Amino acid sequence: MLNQPFTYLLPFPGYQPSRYDNHIIRRLSDLKGQFHDEKAYEEMLAIEDTILYEVYEIKRPEVTGELLSGISIVHPGKVGDEFFMTKGHFHTVLDTAELYYCLNGEGFMVMETPEGDTAIEALSPGKVLYVPPRWAHRSVCTARQEDLITYFVYPGNAGHNYGTIEEKGFRKLIVEQGNAIAVIDNPNHKEDLQP
Amino acid sequence: MLNQPFTYLLPFPGYQPSRYDNHIIRRLSDLKGQFHDEKAYEEMLAIEDTILYEVYEIKRPEVTGELLSGISIVHPGKVGDEFFMTKGHFHTVLDTAELYYCLNGEGFMVMETPEGDTAIEALSPGKVLYVPPRWAHRSVCTARQEDLITYFVYPGNAGHNYGTIEEKGFRKLIVEQGNAIAVIDNPNHKEDLQP
Numbered sequence: 001m002l003n004q005p006f007t008y009l010l011p012f013p014g015y016q017p018s019r020y021d022n023h024i025i026r027r028l029s030d031l032k033g034q035f036h037d038e039k040a041y042e043e044m045l046a047i048e049d050t051i052l053y054e055v056y057e058i059k060r061p062e063v064t065g066e067l068l069s070g071i072s073i074v075h076p077g078k079v080g081d082e083f084f085m086t087k088g089h090f091h092t093v094l095d096t097a098e099l100y101y102c103l104n105g106e107g108f109m110v111m112e113t114p115e116g117d118t119a120i121e122a123l124s125p126g127k128v129l130y131v132p133p134r135w136a137h138r139s140v141c142t143a144r145q146e147d148l149i150t151y152f153v154y155p156g157n158a159g160h161n162y163g164t165i166e167e168k169g170f171r172k173l174i175v176e177q178g179n180a181i182a183v184i185d186n187p188n189h190k191e192d193l194q195p
Numbered sequence: 196m197l198n199q200p201f202t203y204l205l206p207f208p209g210y211q212p213s214r215y216d217n218h219i220i221r222r223l224s225d226l227k228g229q230f231h232d233e234k235a236y237e238e239m240l241a242i243e244d245t246i247l248y249e250v251y252e253i254k255r256p257e258v259t260g261e262l263l264s265g266i267s268i269v270h271p272g273k274v275g276d277e278f279f280m281t282k283g284h285f286h287t288v289l290d291t292a293e294l295y296y297c298l299n300g301e302g303f304m305v306m307e308t309p310e311g312d313t314a315i316e317a318l319s320p321g322k323v324l325y326v327p328p329r330w331a332h333r334s335v336c337t338a339r340q341e342d343l344i345t346y347f348v349y350p351g352n353a354g355h356n357y358g359t360i361e362e363k364g365f366r367k368l369i370v371e372q373g374n375a376i377a378v379i380d381n382p383n384h385k386e387d388l389q390p
Contacts, residue, residue, distance in 0.1 A: 005306050005314045005332075007324045010296075017323075058325070064259055065291040065328050065350055096260040099348055101205075101296070111200050119200045128212075128346075129202045130253070133260050151323075153294055153348045155260055 008058065015071050015103050015149045021059035022070075026052050028079070031087060033166070036173055036187055037080030044079055051075060052084045053139075066156030072100075074107065074141035074148040081175040083107075088138025088170060090114075092159030095133040098152060102127045105148035108181075110170050111135045118171050120183055123148060136165060140174040142181050203253065210266055210298050210344045216254035221247050223274070226282060228361070231368055231382055232275030239274055246270060247279045248334075261351030267295075269302065269336035269343040276370040278302075283333025283365060285309075287354025290328040293347060297322045300343035303376075305365050306330045313366050315378055318343065331360060335369045337376050 009018040027049045028041070035041045044050065057070040077084045088110065091098070100109065102123040111119045113134050121129050123139070131137045141148035168190040172183050204213040222244045223236070230236045239245065252265040272279045283305070286293070295304065297318040306314045308329050316324050318334070326332045336343035363385040367378050 003327055004312075005304070005316055005324065005326050005330055007316050007322050010321050010323060012321060058323075060292070060325070060327075065288065065353075067262075067292045067294050067325075067348065067350065069294055069323070069325075093260065097255070097262045097351075099262050099264055101346065109200070117199075121200055121202050126205050126207060127202050128205060128264070129200065130255070130262075130264075131200055132198055132255075135200055151296065153262065155262065155350060156292075158260075 010071065010103070010151065013104070017056050017058065017071055019058070020056040020070065022055070022057040024055040024057065026054070026087065028052060034087065034169060035079040035082050037082060040080030050077065052077070053086050060156055062156050062159070064155065064157045067153050068156055068158070069151070069153045072139060072150045072152055074139050076141050076143050076145055076147065078176060081177065083140050083142050083174050083176070085140040085174070086138050087162055088136060088165045090136040090161040090164055091154070092161045093157055096155045096158035097133050098131040098137065098154040098158070100129040100131065101151045102129070103149045103151055105141060105146040106143040107139060107141045107148035108174050110138045110140060110172055110174060112171050116171070120172060123150065136170070138165070138170060142174065205266065205298070205346065208299070212251050212253065212266055214253070215251040215265065217250070217252040219250040219252065221249070221282065223247060229282065229364060230274040230277050232277060235275030245272065247272070248281050255351055257351050257354070259350065259352045262348050263351055263353070264346070264348045267334060267345045267347055269334050271336050271338050271340055271342065273371060276372065278335050278337050278369050278371070280335040280369070281333050282357050283331060283360045285331040285356040285359055286349070287356045288352055291350045291353035292328050293326040293332065293349040293353070295324040295326065296346045297324070298344045298346055300336060300341040301338040302334060302336045302343035303369050305333045305335060305367055305369060307366050311366065315367060318345065331365070333360070333365055337369065
């Protein structure tokens with residue numbers, strides 16, 4: 001970790017940072033219980049523990065005033081009718097925002113507050129998304145062939161709370177119906193848990 | 196200002212945000228005393244108060260946990276042998292960082308700490324620059340025809356301290372020597388001022 005100014009490249013077309021501190025790989029088995037079609041999930045997992053998404057993190061001290069950044073790459077694919085997605089998380093410090101700049105692909109950010117407000121924003125190249133403090137967020141890739149690639153920035157002290165979403169799920173899911181993309185209520189959502 | 200998630204586009208090729216709260220225009224007269232060739236500066240200003248750079252700001256509450264973002268556009272040109280540049284600033288809360296993602300053009304970020312450390316990083320499309328806490332920073336456009344366009348993000352509570360740089364200047368300047376770009380010591384730098 002450098003205390004000098006430093007740079008890194010996000011080279012077209014893959015946008016893998018030219019330097020990074022962590023390369024996180026999340027597979028089907030890491031999202032157990034998150035996809036609503038459990039039979040499709042188990043059948044798919046029996047064949048291969050497919051990579052759903054990857055994150056390249058650039059580290060900084062995890063304190064107020066610093067910024068954490070990196071690249072998120074969600075691969076195309078579905079579990080049953082539900083598109084590949086990230087685990088999604090609240091920030092441990094709830095009152096912290098996150099910015100996403102979409103570099104490639106097509107998809108959605110699924111968001112919700114502890115109070116039950118929900119929001120879904122479409123992502124496409126050139127679009128910036130502001131996730132205000134208190135909003136849990138999950139990226140979903142809906143392109144058939146292309147990765148959804150976003151550059152993200154959040155405050156150094158934010159932290160990740162994955163547990164709440166792992167236990168209760170998001171209220172909304174993104175699925176394919178016919179040839180269209182649809183937002184449905186999550187049949188497995190547990191209403192009573194709070195972050 | 197929205198407390199819901201929101202998006203904006205940075206459309207190619209100009210990257211002017213599809214929504215913004217402020218459009219700041221900085222002219223030659225706003226940078227009085229910053230260019231080292233004062234004769235060239237006065238001669239240029241007598242002809243026209245040229246626009247040196249523009250900033251599009253997306254507002255959020257100026258508190259810890261929020262992120263402020265926007266687009267900075269430095270136009271090509273020189274005052275004498277010195278390239279067009281931004282005023283440059285420390286953050287009022289010194290211990291706050293800033294991230295720049297270069298979208299277009301060629302240039303440099305000139306940086307220094309209150310203790311007198313200096314750093315200069317080249318900017319080109321696809322490059323991310325991390326300006327750690329405590330580093331004052333100024334963008335310089337060195338392309339002959341093209342705008343230097345960067346997307347910036349900094350913590351909501353950072354604030355801008357322009358006064359220190361206005362009074363003492365940066366230690367280093369970016370000039371043209373022959374057909375090359377050179378870094379020179381600022382002959383007008385005042386050593387004793389601290390932010």
